[in-house]
Amino acid sequence: GMHFKLGLYEHQSAGAIQAVMDLLNKAPHLLDDESGQSIKKITITAYEPAFGIIGDPAKRNPTTRQSADHSMVYIIATLLRKALAAKKVGWKELMLEPYDYSPDAIKNERTRMLMDKIEFAHGGKEYDDRYPDGIPTSVVITHSDGTAFDSGMVMYPGGHARNTTADLRDILAHKFNLLGKLAFSDPSSIVARFDNLSEKSVEDVRGMNDFEIQTRDGYE
Numbered sequence: 001g002m003h004f005k006l007g008l009y010e011h012q013s014a015g016a017i018q019a020v021m022d023l024l025n026k027a028p029h030l031l032d033d034e035s036g037q038s039i040k041k042i043t044i045t046a047y048e049p050a051f052g053i054i055g056d057p058a059k060r061n062p063t064t065r066q067s068a069d070h071s072m073v074y075i076i077a078t079l080l081r082k083a084l085a086a087k088k089v090g091w092k093e094l095m096l097e098p099y100d101y102s103p104d105a106i107k108n109e110r111t112r113m114l115m116d117k118i119e120f121a122h123g124g125k126e127y128d129d130r131y132p133d134g135i136p137t138s139v140v141i142t143h144s145d146g147t148a149f150d151s152g153m154v155m156y157p158g159g160h161a162r163n164t165t166a167d168l169r170d171i172l173a174h175k176f177n178l179l180g181k182l183a184f185s186d187p188s189s190i191v192a193r194f195d196n197l198s199e200k201s202v203e204d205v206r207g208m209n210d211f212e213i214q215t216r217d218g219y220e
Contacts, residue, residue, distance in 0.1 A: 002159055010072075040142045040151045050135075054071060054072040077111045
């Protein structure tokens with residue numbers, strides 16, 4: 001059911017990403033303390049196979065890009081760290097990109113602190129039976145004062161074929177521009193080559209990939 005990934009993450013974490021954003025939009029004061037210290041605990045309830053794969057305890061300490069982008073703990077902690085810094089919540093505002101999986105990002109102290117606050121629960125039959133129709137996931141964030149805030153179950157996160165709330169075209173345009181800037185100073189003309197394919201001529205399609213990629217320093 002997942003048609004588009006709205007950033008860089010293992011697709012089974014999409015439900016948790018949407019749940020965190022839904023929850024923070026309902027309780028924005030959770031972002032008041034940028035240090036994250038006012039967040040006592042984050043509980044993610046998910047289905048199998050997400051619970052057993054990206055929620056695997058062995059993935060609580062990723063050390064490489066390949067392990068980090070398949071670690072639910074890392075993905076959600078990074079999303080929260082970005083939300084705490086930006087004080088904004090949304091797919092475009094918090095979109096995960098390659099630099100979020102760089103060696104420095106993986107070692108980020110605030111991310112690691114938030115990772116230590118995350119725990120998982122298997123939702124059992126109620127959740128398992130709803131997959132693969134949806135990506136059934138819920139998140140509860142407990143404040144340091146003991147108050148718990150619940151996202152409720154998310155079934156169709158942004159990018160899912162049955163999602164009706166995300167402005168998919170706008171979010172994807174942001175994604176293409178964000179990732180395009182890794183290789184081009186102004187990616188708009190290159191991105192445009194791949195839009196409205198049904199209206200392209202044979203010559204347009206033939207030359208679609210005829211461009212030079214700029215090599216940049218600063219990312220491994």
